[in-house]
Each structure stands twice: as C-alpha cells, then as structure tokens.
Amino acid sequence: MESKEFIRGTIKTLVLKLLSEKKKMYGYEISARVKELSANEIQLTYGALYPILYKLEAEGLLSTESELFEGRARKYYSLTKKGNEVAKVKVSELQKFMDIVKNILAAPKTSLESWGY
Template identity: 65%
Template structure:
C-alpha cells in the first residue's frame, strides 16, 4: 500500500490499538507488528512513528520506560488509563467510518447510518 495519506490519518489509532493489545511495545516492535498484521502492505516509517509516539506521550496518553537489552537502551511505550479509554473510542470511530466508507464505495447504503462530522 503506497498511499501515505491513509496511514497518516490512522497512525494514532493504529498505535493506540496495538498498545491496548499489549502491555508495552518499543518502536521497532510496533513497526514489525503493523507489517505482520497488514501482510507487509503497511510499513510505518520511523519519521511517521516517533513523532506520533512523542505527541501521544506529551498528551498524557502514553508513558515510557527504558530497559537495557543487549547493552542497548530500549524505550518501551505503554498506555495510560486515559490512553486506554481513547484507544477504545478511536478504534470504534474508525471501524464505523470504514463501514460507512465501504457503503459509499460499493454504492450500497446501509440502513440507519449516521456519522457526525466534528469541526
């Protein structure tokens, strides 16, 4: 998948979801898990991943710990309680949006679809 615009719009939700599933993960582990789950269709670059991780941390949604592994420092990321709540909301919103988008793209409207856009 070459379209970075889709990845850019969903990277926060992807990270939040992965961290909600795991106790903690480090950056390279996140990139590898995304590649694995997407069958190498989505490849997160470090230039996209780390600014997002830093922003989530600054917003109080992630906490970090550092461990020494093979004589190298490895920074692990984990969700705060607020991050766990937001992960549920964001995943739900994205799932609903993809359902609606699928209906639009297949020209098959679902019954009682509502999506409120927030400005």
C-alpha cells in the same frame, strides 16, 4: 500500499490499538507488528512513527520506561488509563468510518440526474 494519505490519518489509532492489546511495546516492535498484520502493505518509518509516539506521550496517553536489552537502552511505550479510554474511542470511530466508506464504495452507481443535477 501506494497512498500514504490513508496511513497518515490512521497511525495514531493503529498505535493505540496495538498498545491496548500488548500492554508494552518498543518502537521497532510496533512498526514490525503493523508490517506483519498488514501483510507488508503498511510500513511505518521512523519519521512517521516516533513523532506520533512523542505526541501521544505529550498528550498523556502513553507512559514510557527504559530497559537494558543486550547492553542498549530500549524505550517501551504503554498506555495510561487515559490512553486506554482514548484507544477504545478512536478504534470505534475508525471502525465506524470504515463501515461508512465501505457502504459508499459498495453503493450502486446512480445518475446525478436522478438527484436533479
């Protein structure tokens, strides 16, 4: 996807949505899932994803736990109770916003003259 401005505004909601479905994920798994679900259109970089994860954790929306995997520590993220509540709200808000944008984009062209301009 060419425009990163749309992605920047939705990363937090996408992460919350994925964690509400999967319960526990590590960073690379989150970015791989976004890439898969977007048919490779959205690729979350380390520099975009981890600041969001750290911010969500600081806001009390995520909890973390480390597990050893093939001799390396892997940090897993999961939603707190508050995080689950916020995820529902954020996903609902984003869906409503997308519906509004679709309506605007699908509206027939009108002349500004009909509005008195």
